[in-house]
Amino acid sequence: xxxxxxxxxxxSQTWVQHDGKDFCCEGCVxxxxxxxxxxxxxxxxxxxxxxxxKKNTAAEYYDYLDQDEIKQSxxxxxxxxxxxxxxxxxxxxxxxxxxxxENLHQLQPGVINSAxxxxxxxxxxxxxxxxxxxxxxxxxLSSINxxxxxxxxxxxxTAKKSKKLIVKLGVAGFVFGNVMLLSFPDYLSDDVAxxxxxxxxxxxxxxxxxxxxxxxxxxxxxxxxxxxxxxxIISIDLPIAIGIIAxxxxxxYEIVSGTGSGYLDSLTGLxxxxxxxxxxxxxxxxxxxxxNDYSSYFPLGITRIKDNxxxxxPINQLESGDxxxxxxxxxxxxxxxxxxxxxxIDYSFITGESVPVRKQKEDMxxxxxxxxxxxxxxxxxxxxxxxxxxxxxxxxxxxxxNESMLSATLDAVSKYFTIAILIIATLTGxxxxxxxxxxxxxxxxxxxxxxxxxxxxxxxxxxxxxASRIMGKNKFYLKLTAIxxxxxxxxxxxxxxxxxxxxxxxxxxxxxxxELDHFHSSLIKSLAHQSRHPLSRALFQHLNKSDExxxxxxxxxxxAGVSGTVMNHRIKMGSSSYIGINSDGKEEAARVHISIDDKxxxxxxxxxxxxxxxxxxxxxxxxxxEVHVLSGDNDAERQVLEKELTNKNNLHFYQTPKDKLExxxxxxxxxxxxxxLGDGMNDVGALKEAQVGIAVADDVYQFSPSSDAIISASxxxxxxxxIAFSKSAMRVVYAAISISFxxxxxxxxxxxSGQLSPLFAAVLMPLSSASVVVxxxxxxxxxxxxxxxx
Amino acid sequence: xxxxFVLVIASLLVALLFLWLFIWAVRSGQYDDDYSPSVRIxxxxxxxxxxxxxxxxxxxxxxxxxxxxx
Numbered sequence: 001x002x003x004x005x006x007x008x009x010x011x012s013q014t015w016v017q018h019d020g021k022d023f024c025c026e027g028c029v030x031x032x033x034x035x036x037x038x039x040x041x042x043x044x045x046x047x048x049x050x051x052x053x054k055k056n057t058a059a060e061y062y063d064y065l066d067q068d069e070i071k072q073s074x075x076x077x078x079x080x081x082x083x084x085x086x087x088x089x090x091x092x093x094x095x096x097x098x099x100x101x102e103n104l105h106q107l108q109p110g111v112i113n114s115a116x117x118x119x120x121x122x123x124x125x126x127x128x129x130x131x132x133x134x135x136x137x138x139x140x141l142s143s144i145n146x147x148x149x150x151x152x153x154x155x156x157x158t159a160k161k162s163k164k165l166i167v168k169l170g171v172a173g174f175v176f177g178n179v180m181l182l183s184f185p186d187y188l189s190d191d192v193a194x195x196x197x198x199x200x201x202x203x204x205x206x207x208x209x210x211x212x213x214x215x216x217x218x219x220x221x222x223x224x225x226x227x228x229x230x231x232x233i234i235s236i237d238l239p240i241a242i243g244i245i246a247x248x249x250x251x252x253y254e255i256v257s258g259t260g261s262g263y264l265d266s267l268t269g270l271x272x273x274x275x276x277x278x279x280x281x282x283x284x285x286x287x288x289x290x291x292n293d294y295s296s297y298f299p300l301g302i303t304r305i306k307d308n309x310x311x312x313x314p315i316n317q318l319e320s321g322d323x324x325x326x327x328x329x330x331x332x333x334x335x336x337x338x339x340x341x342x343x344x345i346d347y348s349f350i351t352g353e354s355v356p357v358r359k360q361k362e363d364m365x366x367x368x369x370x371x372x373x374x375x376x377x378x379x380x381x382x383x384x385x386x387x388x389x390x391x392x393x394x395x396x397x398x399x400x401x402n403e404s405m406l407s408a409t410l411d412a413v414s415k416y417f418t419i420a421i422l423i424i425a426t427l428t429g430x431x432x433x434x435x436x437x438x439x440x441x442x443x444x445x446x447x448x449x450x451x452x453x454x455x456x457x458x459x460x461x462x463x464x465x466x467a468s469r470i471m472g473k474n475k476f477y478l479k480l481t482a483i484x485x486x487x488x489x490x491x492x493x494x495x496x497x498x499x500x501x502x503x504x505x506x507x508x509x510x511x512x513x514x515e516l517d518h519f520h521s522s523l524i525k526s527l528a529h530q531s532r533h534p535l536s537r538a539l540f541q542h543l544n545k546s547d548e549x550x551x552x553x554x555x556x557x558x559x560a561g562v563s564g565t566v567m568n569h570r571i572k573m574g575s576s577s578y579i580g581i582n583s584d585g586k587e588e589a590a591r592v593h594i595s596i597d598d599k600x601x602x603x604x605x606x607x608x609x610x611x612x613x614x615x616x617x618x619x620x621x622x623x624x625x626e627v628h629v630l631s632g633d634n635d636a637e638r639q640v641l642e643k644e645l646t647n648k649n650n651l652h653f654y655q656t657p658k659d660k661l662e663x664x665x666x667x668x669x670x671x672x673x674x675x676x677l678g679d680g681m682n683d684v685g686a687l688k689e690a691q692v693g694i695a696v697a698d699d700v701y702q703f704s705p706s707s708d709a710i711i712s713a714s715x716x717x718x719x720x721x722x723i724a725f726s727k728s729a730m731r732v733v734y735a736a737i738s739i740s741f742x743x744x745x746x747x748x749x750x751x752x753s754g755q756l757s758p759l760f761a762a763v764l765m766p767l768s769s770a771s772v773v774v775x776x777x778x779x780x781x782x783x784x785x786x787x788x789x790x
Numbered sequence: 791x792x793x794x795f796v797l798v799i800a801s802l803l804v805a806l807l808f809l810w811l812f813i814w815a816v817r818s819g820q821y822d823d824d825y826s827p828s829v830r831i832x833x834x835x836x837x838x839x840x841x842x843x844x845x846x847x848x849x850x851x852x853x854x855x856x857x858x859x860x
Contacts (some may be wrong), residue, residue, distance in 0.1 A: 046833075097827040102830070118825040166816050174809040178802060201795060205802070 009049030050096030052145040062138040064301020065313040087148040090701035172217040176268040204212025236414040250445040281461035290479040336378035345369035434682035446756040450747035455768040459736030463776040467729035475712035486692040487726040492672040497631035499679035502608035507538035513602010521546040591634035661685030743768035
């Protein structure tokens with residue numbers, strides 16, 4: 001086995017020897033030392049190399065958290081000097097992490113207690129405010145590379161919702177079991193039956209037990225059915241609600257009048273099974289957040305300057321006209337104009353364009369840019385909620401409104417189903433009214449009872465729920481299972497380039513020209529290190545084996561190049577015009593020309609590094625769908641991409657976030673089903689606009705733009721497979737719907753002819769549900785096996 | 791035969807007790823995390839050992855400064 005870092009387990013080319021162990025970088029050594037000095041070496045005993053390597057060096061400031069108002073809004077609990085806070089720590093990944101975070105009190109006095117919820121990657125930390133400030137606590141966690149995030153209100157809500165469903169399921173299960181037992185004597189033949197008085201009492205107990213199922217466990221079916229009816233929509237909830245009410249009224253009538261025993265056991269079983277379906281479908285990925293909005297990226301507190309004094313205010317209290325100070329690495333929270341002399345702003349977050357932009361005094365700076373270099377003084381022009389970025393987000397938040405939570409197909413089916421059932425029930429009632437009026441009500445309600453589409457309602461949750469779980473195992477996480485249906489309809493796929501098709505952290509560097517020796521490479525490396533331009537960074541990475549010298553007279557020209565004196569040699573690198581040579585006009589944007597002592601040496605061609613197998617992936621998806629590529633970057637990659645696209649007109653560069661959004665909207669207006677894949681804030685508008693928006697993330701637990709699904713970048717190549725798999729899952733749903741219709745036809749025969757007995761209903765209804773569940777789960781699993789997704 | 795009625799009521803009460811326990815368990819968050827408790831139980835041994843050493847060596851001001859400066 002090759003050498004691995006003792007702390008984080010990553011391979012490396014340069015090694016730091018420390019304490020007889022190998023580390024990949026100083027950062028890892030530092031964390032190791034901190035832990036070792038506190039006798040916390042057990043961290044490394046539980047798991048091998050459990051640490052996290054520090055990825056981006058962007059500084060984080062937490063001092064705003066000590067401002068009272070902000071502190072109160074983020075703390076869970078606060079009494080005297082004792083405070084508790086819930087933090088989202090996406091880097092938690094193994095048992096060592098749990099151990100370390102739960103033993104924080106050994107690392108830092110003042111921390112009283114900490115508990116980890118692994119499923120949600122959450123730590124609940126109780127601490128003493130007299131001994132440690134909140135900002136210090138946050139800094140402590142970041143210093144050991146467990147970067148904490150503060151949970152937003154929205155994320156806290158979803159947890160509560162899923163708990164309520166479990167309680168409802170528990171109540172329904174409890175009642176189902178007891179009512180079954182109480183109904184049992186009634187099904188026995190007369191010679192072993194109990195005293196009729198006793199049976200009658202049992203019925204009344206059952207009736208009382210059913211009330212909580214009706215009013216608590218099953219209430220959502222009535223509420224949704226009613227809400228949809230008022231919006232003139234018939235969903236699957238309506239026939240279910242009608243069925244439940246019909247069973248309950250009919251049973252109550254039979255019990256009160258003593259004419260029969262009712263169908264209460266069928267009723268509770270029905271609700272119980274339906275809730276299981278709901279629970280199975282609703283079980284989502286708690287640790288992932290699909291609904292990040294712009295505010296999850298911004299700091300909660302901002303340094304405002306008033307009367308020459310700095311104060312920290314909550315972000316929502318910023319008014320236009322306020323003067324604010326933003327430090328290196330911080331994100332500008334609102335559209336503002338620059339008061340400092342000049343600044344470099346990294347807009348990669350918003351535009352995808354990786355080159356920092358130079359801004360002059362009084363220039364307008366949009367929110368979302370990251371400050372590079374010294375702290376800036378800005379004047380807020382627009383409040384945070386009305387800024388460019390926030391508007392982009394808001395634009396599509398109210399997506400079609402009535403979007404189905406389950407499945408559009410199922411809703412369409414249930415619409416005709418409901419109408420058909422109501423017609424059949426009425427005709428049956430009328431027929432019996434004419435034949436034998438005593439049986440009319442009985443036959444009418446029997447039809448409604450037996451037609452209650454329990455099996456139908458379970459087909460989608462189980463087929464899609466199972467499919468989405470299988471996709472989750474393959475690192476493709478869906479926010480809602482209904483997204484599978486959207487995937488099957490896709491006929492147009494739009495890709496973002498930077499970060500989606502390409503790996504933003506890696507570059508492909510080739511050199512052409514006079515041979516460079518080690519000394520020359522070292523000169524170039526030294527100069528490249530001074531610049532923050534992405535091409536310089538790529539060069540610096542590429543020349544990692546070279547040495548580094550001190551650079552004098554460093555000068556950087558925006559959009560041109562850099563120059564400096566290294567070891568008494570004058571070095572220039574940049575565009576051909578900057579170097580002073582003629583360009584052949586090819587791929588100019590990707591080339592870095594080099595001149596040493598005014599002698600032109602040659603050029604480096606720096607290309608984005610495409611994700612492995614991306615060509616095969618594009619080829620496969622283009623067989624089934626139209627593919628478009630949008631890029632916020634310059635067109636340096638045009639030739640590479642044109643080769644892979646069947647239609648070269650679908651390739652667009654220099655796209656602003658708004659352009660992307662409008663592009664997707666245009667495709668939609670042409671009647672296309674658009675699937676959008678993007679990775680950054682610049683894609684958020686387009687991701688929301690598209691029927692299905694998938695965020696591509698190198699680390700799925702890090703914040704990604706709000707989307708319908710998150711796919712791990714390494715699995716992007718399997719996209720065609722996932723689409724094909726969802727099509728199979730859809731076919732399973734169709735088959736399951738057919739099966740449940742078959743049961744309905746058999747049941748209806750008995751109901752229409754007026755011979756539906758409670759025993760028959762009690763057997764047929766669970767049987768149909770169970771067989772549909774087994775059928776869908778098994779066939780989805782087999783299909784996944786066939787496609788090697790399991 | 792009336793005794794059956796008493797028995798049914800009694801059994802229902804027991805079942806209700808368990809339902810209440812279930813709801814209490816859900817509400818108190820016992821179903822929230824199905825992974826960490828299973829590993830946490832293995833940590834205890836370490837914890838005791840650490841506790842002792844912790845009392846001996848309180849964090850020095852210097853180390854604390856290093857931690858906070860980052």
